[in-house]
Amino acid sequence: MKTIFALPLLALGLAACETYPPYGQPYPPGGPSPEATYRAIGTEPFWDLEIGRDMVFTDRGDNMRVVQPTPRPINGVAGEIYRTPRIEANVVHARCSDGMSDRVYPDTVQVRVDGREYRGCGATVAFFGQVGEDGQPNYPGSGAMTLTGTNWRVVAINGRPTPPQNFYMNFIPDRIGAKFGCNSLGAGYSVAGSVLTAGAVMATRMACPDMTFETQGSAILARPMNISGGGDRMRLANSAGTIDLVRAEQAR
Numbered sequence: 001m002k003t004i005f006a007l008p009l010l011a012l013g014l015a016a017c018e019t020y021p022p023y024g025q026p027y028p029p030g031g032p033s034p035e036a037t038y039r040a041i042g043t044e045p046f047w048d049l050e051i052g053r054d055m056v057f058t059d060r061g062d063n064m065r066v067v068q069p070t071p072r073p074i075n076g077v078a079g080e081i082y083r084t085p086r087i088e089a090n091v092v093h094a095r096c097s098d099g100m101s102d103r104v105y106p107d108t109v110q111v112r113v114d115g116r117e118y119r120g121c122g123a124t125v126a127f128f129g130q131v132g133e134d135g136q137p138n139y140p141g142s143g144a145m146t147l148t149g150t151n152w153r154v155v156a157i158n159g160r161p162t163p164p165q166n167f168y169m170n171f172i173p174d175r176i177g178a179k180f181g182c183n184s185l186g187a188g189y190s191v192a193g194s195v196l197t198a199g200a201v202m203a204t205r206m207a208c209p210d211m212t213f214e215t216q217g218s219a220i221l222a223r224p225m226n227i228s229g230g231g232d233r234m235r236l237a238n239s240a241g242t243i244d245l246v247r248a249e250q251a252r
Contacts, residue, residue, distance in 0.1 A: 040109040042120025046186040060177035096121035147171035152245035180217035182208035
């Protein structure tokens with residue numbers, strides 16, 4: 001499995017060998033912005049951290065979510081450090097690859113949550129909309145945000161009802177976090193009209209007694225999917241089969 005690596009590889013806290021344009025002050029002197037202005041992501045497990053008025057950390061592998069008020073950043077030698085009772089984030093201005101795409105991020109980020117360490121890449125929120133998964137600039141009108149911020153419960157795969165636990169698809173900015181009963185899956189994605197296309201799928205490697213749903217669901221994710229439905233229900237379909245979903249808060 002690919003893992004996150006930094007370009008160049010630097011110990012967090014050391015000065016970067018290259019300099020990059022400063023972000024300026026993400027938060028005004030009077031306090032942080034009410035909206036997230038910075039985002040970090042990682043894999044193994046899939047996680048993300050948004051920094052705005054609050055620091056919001058989500059581990060997509062087990063759906064753990066931790067929220068802490070954003071403190072004033074400590075300006076280190078190579079970047080910013082944020083420390084709260086439960087979350088500590090160390091942002092180093094050294095280029096980073098997420099190991100899943102050709103996108104190169106301006107920052108390497110180390111996060112510690114309740115004593116557990118996570119490593120990944122970060123940038124301003126605007127960066128995620130400006131640079132595509134292929135590393136090239138996005139252009140106005142490219143529709144990668146249609147499903148962003150929605151969470152779905154998978155209720156059936158190929159018409160067969162799924163168990164109530166561990167079947168979901170979550171759409172965070174430009175990435176899908178999914179589980180079809182066993183392993184955690186993650187991929188970049190794009191939406192063009194009513195067609196959803198997932199990038200290369202990364203997965204944990206657990207062996208489960210019955211992996212039929214995961215095998216079928218992964219096969220569907222591997223090809224462009226037609227989106228149908230509306231409101232609280234959605235169907236993804238292609239020649240490999242169908243995935244039926246309801247919004248997470250509507251699932252029973």
